Amino acid sequence: MKYQKPKGTADVLPDTSRLWDYVETKSRQIFDRYRFGEIRVPMFESYDLYARSSGDTSDIVTKEMYDFHDKGDRHMALRPEGTAGVVRAFVENKLYGPEYPKPYRVYYMGPMFRYERPQSGRQREFHQIGVEAFGSESPLLDTEVIQLGVDLLHAVGVHDLRLAINTLGDPATRDAYHQALVDYFAPHRAELSEDSQIRLEKNPLRILDSKDPRDKVFVKDAPSILDYLTPAAQNHFAAVKTALDGLNIDYTVDPTMVRGLDYYNHTIFEIMTSSPAFGNKELTVLAGGRYDGLVEQFGGPATPGVGFGIGLERLILLVQQAQQLPPAPDLNVYIVSLNDQAGEEALRLAHAIRNAGFTVDMDFMARKAKGQFKTANRENAQLVITLGEDELANQVASIKQMATGKQQQVPFNTVENNFQSIYQHLVEEGEQE
RNA sequence: GCGGUAUUGGUGAAGUGGUUAACACAUCGGUUUGUGGUACCGACAUGCGUGGGUUCGAUUCCCACAUACCGCCCCA
Numbered sequence: 004m005k006y007q008k009p010k011g012t013a014d015v016l017p018d019t020s021r022l023w024d025y026v027e028t029k030s031r032q033i034f035d036r037y038r039f040g041e042i043r044v045p046m047f048e049s050y051d052l053y054a055r056s057s058g059d060t061s062d063i064v065t066k067e068m069y070d071f072h073d074k075g076d077r078h079m080a081l082r083p084e085g086t087a088g089v090v091r092a093f094v095e096n097k098l099y100g101p102e103y104p105k106p107y108r109v110y111y112m113g114p115m116f117r118y119e120r121p122q123s124g125r126q127r128e129f130h131q132i133g134v135e136a137f138g139s140e141s142p143l144l145d146t147e148v149i150q151l152g153v154d155l156l157h158a159v160g161v162h163d164l165r166l167a168i169n170t171l172g173d174p175a176t177r178d179a180y181h182q183a184l185v186d187y188f189a190p191h192r193a194e195l196s197e198d199s200q201i202r203l204e205k206n207p208l209r210i211l212d213s214k215d216p217r218d219k220v221f222v223k224d225a226p227s228i229l230d231y232l233t234p235a236a237q238n239h240f241a242a243v244k245t246a247l248d249g250l251n252i253d254y255t256v257d258p259t260m261v262r263g264l265d266y267y268n269h270t271i272f273e274i275m276t277s278s279p280a281f282g283n284k285e286l287t288v289l290a291g292g293r294y295d296g297l298v299e300q301f302g303g304p305a306t307p308g309v310g311f312g313i314g315l316e317r318l319i320l321l322v323q324q325a326q327q328l329p330p331a332p333d334l335n336v337y338i339v340s341l342n343d344q345a346g347e348e349a350l351r352l353a354h355a356i357r358n359a360g361f362t363v364d365m366d367f368m369a370r371k372a373k374g375q376f377k378t379a380n381r382e383n384a385q386l387v388i389t390l391g392e393d394e395l396a397n398q399v400a401s402i403k404q405m406a407t408g409k410q411q412q413v414p415f416n417t418v419e420n421n422f423q424s425i426y427q428h429l430v431e432e433g434e435q436e
Numbered sequence: 437g438c439g440g441u442a443u444u445g446g447u448g449a450a451g452u453g454g455u456u457a458a459c460a461c462a463u464c465g466g467u468u469u470g471u472g473g474u475a476c477c478g479a480c481a482u483g484c485g486u487g488g489g490u491u492c493g494a495u496u497c498c499c500a501c502a503u504a505c506c507g508c509c510c511c512a
Contacts, residue, residue, distance in 0.1 A: 082512095086512085117510095120508095122505075312512070368464095371465080372470045372471055373472080374465085378472095
């Protein structure tokens with residue numbers, strides 16, 4: 004084969020894209036109800052934008068960034084996540100201005116990229132649906148965003164959700180907790196995994212997320228961030244929990260939950276579900292949190308923000324598992340043509356009938372009548388129009404109702420000008436009998 | 437970046453160091469003129485991911501590369 008798709012990409016073919024469309028359409032309906040508007044931002048930005056927002060110290064960022072130098076020798080990167088670009092747009096378009104209602108709420112959906120080795124559920128090009136809400140510190144906004152996520156998942160038929168929440172607190176909290184973790188783990192340094200020994204230097208929080216059994220022994224009794232919250236952070240978290248209770252949204256507090264990105268603080272949350280689609284393993288489909296301070300870091304005025312992202316590929320699998328595909332659209336008419344001249348007439352009639360609002364297909368392979376009927380049958384055509392020498396000579400179409408097998412003649416004229424009434428007579432009234 | 441497994445037609449696949457690469461599904465055609473199902477008949481990989489090598493001879497052995505899947509790292 005001469006060409007193959009780039010590593011880690013996928014072609015979405017019509018059968019599956021119907022499912023994508025379904026999920027996207029449902030999502031938009033939910034966003035409308037919550038008054039989130041769509042924002043479309045570039046699929047690539049300056050490399051520095053992503054590197055800085057994600058935490059440029061981590062070599063992870065450079066390792067997984069899909070970056071390149073353009074012809075002007077600018078260092079660019081395909082967007083690895085949605086938030087950074089949206090925050091940049093928020094600042095650049097001065098959306099913090101007084102003329103915009105606060106909080107300023109947007110959603111996006113589209114491809115993201117990361118340069119890594121493809122494996123289970125991970126591709127180099129993947130898709131996310133995400134939301135961001137700027138300008139309010141209210142814990143009620145955190146809660147509304149969570150509620151939005153839950154609603155969205157319900158809307159596409161994904162149930163059995165588990166919401167996990169945690170707080171990373173404010174900067175003072177993080178500093179104190181950081182120190183506490185270092186104090187706790189340092190004496191066991193030699194007993195930790197090699198990776199965690201490095202994490203201890205760079206980002207002790209990540210040790211909590213380790214899968215290595217050597218680390219888990221100590222993680223079990225590690226200090227909890229909940230004990231290091233400043234009063235303000237504590238109040239915020241408590242208010243989120245109260246609001247969730249008020250909405251009857253179940254949740255579990257997971258004090259070991261962390262985020263890979265540096266910009267998160269205060270509330271972070273994940274929605275998990277287990278499904279046969281994933282071998283009944285519990286997997287996260289939605290993750291988000293608060294990122295007060297990010298707008299400021301990007302050169303805007305101090306503006307709080309909160310949002311989440313959903314991995315679309317994963318969600319699609321869930322939806323596919325949870326419910327049957329939305330049915331393919333009906334084929335109203337299939338036109339069988341028996342010679343070249345009839346083919347030309349078929350083209351004309353097809354156009355007229357389509358203009359009347361019906362779906363029409365016809366043969367382009369010069370196949371025999373039997374073969375064309377087979378196709379019509381396979382595509383579930385309601386009506387089949389046959390055009391051959393006789394029909395052309397008499398300027399009439401033979402129209403067959405596939406359900407009953409009855410066939411009758413209708414002048415071309417009527418087919419072209421009043422197909423609606425033919426259809427009503429043959430199909431809709433037929434159904435009532 | 438590291439490791440494991442895999443790669444045969446439109447699809448699912450069997451198979452062997454040597455003159456015709458099973459079988460099934462799908463598709464197309466036929467079983468007398470232009471009508472859906474079934475049955476029966478026929479057609480359908482000069483080719484076994486790509487490039488090298490070993491060999492008298494490779495789809496089968498070896499190497500490299502590509503891609504896919506599964507792990508590690510990491511996770512946006």
